[in-house]
Amino acid sequence: MVPRAMAEGEGGRAVPAKGAIRGVMGLAYIDLGGLLGLDGLEALDDEICLALSQLPTGYTGGSHRSMLIMPPGREAEAWVDYGEVIAGLSDADYLTLGGLADEPRGWELAARAESTWGEERALGLSRRQMLWLEYKHRVYFPWKVFYELMPNRWWGEKSRGEGKRFTRNAERFFAKTIAFVKRLPFQEIGRCNIMGLQSFDHGTVHRDGEGDGAPDEFVTLCPRPGKRLYLLDGHGPTAQKVAVAGRAYWFNDHDYHGVEADPWFRYSVRVDGVFEPSFRDKLEAYATSLKEAR
Numbered sequence: 591m592v593p594r595a596m597a598e599g600e601g602g603r604a605v606p607a608k609g610a611i612r613g614v615m616g617l618a619y620i621d622l623g624g625l626l627g628l629d630g631l632e633a634l635d636d637e638i639c640l641a642l643s644q645l646p647t648g649y650t651g652g653s654h655r656s657m658l659i660m661p662p663g664r665e666a667e668a669w670v671d672y673g674e675v676i677a678g679l680s681d682a683d684y685l686t687l688g689g690l691a692d693e694p695r696g697w698e699l700a701a702r703a704e705s706t707w708g709e710e711r712a713l714g715l716s717r718r719q720m721l722w723l724e725y726k727h728r729v730y731f732p733w734k735v736f737y738e739l740m741p742n743r744w745w746g747e748k749s750r751g752e753g754k755r756f757t758r759n760a761e762r763f764f765a766k767t768i769a770f771v772k773r774l775p776f777q778e779i780g781r782c783n784i785m786g787l788q789s790f791d792h793g794t795v796h797r798d799g800e801g802d803g804a805p806d807e808f809v810t811l812c813p814r815p816g817k818r819l820y821l822l823d824g825h826g827p828t829a830q831k832v833a834v835a836g837r838a839y840w841f842n843d844h845d846y847h848g849v850e851a852d853p854w855f856r857y858s859v860r861v862d863g864v865f866e867p868s869f870r871d872k873l874e875a876y877a878t879s880l881k882e883a884r
């Protein structure tokens with residue numbers, strides 16, 4: 591048994607994994623508030639908002655449809671996709687885009703037919719390129735305030751900490767946030783970033799990977815409540831949304847997920863890594879107790 595406050599209140603909501611939702615440990619997601627202890631989390635909001643207002647942030651998302659990671663029947667929700675836009679550019683416009691790259695090598699017309707662009711692709715996009723795609727070609731980037739405290743190039747390397755560190759700017763502007771993150775029960779951290787959505791933007795529904803293996807281990811922190819993340823059970827018009835509650839949570843990012851639009855800025859901090867074995871055991875016991883308490 592778990593205390594009633596933990597079973598039903600913050601830090602202990604139990605929603606079983608069902609339908610198309612694979613979930614984590616038999617639950618659609620785990621609200622980690624009751625396990626982690628969130629003292630000091632809310633205070634990070636002051637530091638994060640002040641830092642984001644001073645640092646050069648980037649965009650992310652914007653190619654979920656061309657990456658084929660959206661649920662069938664909901665592809666239109668992504669609006670204009672940069673993968674499709676870049677593929678259809680005239681040669682002249684392609685050269686304009688290439689001229690805005692941080693690293694011009696690879697953007698030659700001769701290499702275009704073999705090129706791929708953006709997230710998880712050979713040619714990453716610079717901030718200038720993303721802005722031009724937005725302004726000139728109406729590309730929709732769901733996350734317009736993206737900041738990497740611990741950068742990571744490839745998705746498949748996000749859990750491994752070897753050779754990675756918090757950037758100097760992150761250490762300077764996010765000292766309390768980094769201290770909080772370092773107290774989380776990871777044996778190594780491979781990626782830490784802030785994902786912010788501007789007012790009225792929605793996070794297009796997508797999944798971060800495919801397959802039935804063990805879910806990737808990460809913690810999402812919400813220093814400020816109100817970011818409305820949901821999981822999608824099924825696809826098409828009958829799909830059901832499962833709202834994710836809590837200020838710190840873990841879900842299976844191979845499940846389809848998205849963020850509802852709201853008329854104000856929202857963000858969360860995502861920390862990827864490898865959980866400490868003892869924390870994994872605690873999670874198992876906690877998930878079991880939540881399921882039994884239902």
Ligand SMILES: [Fe+2]
Pocket residue numbers: 796797798843847
């Ligand atoms: Fe995602």
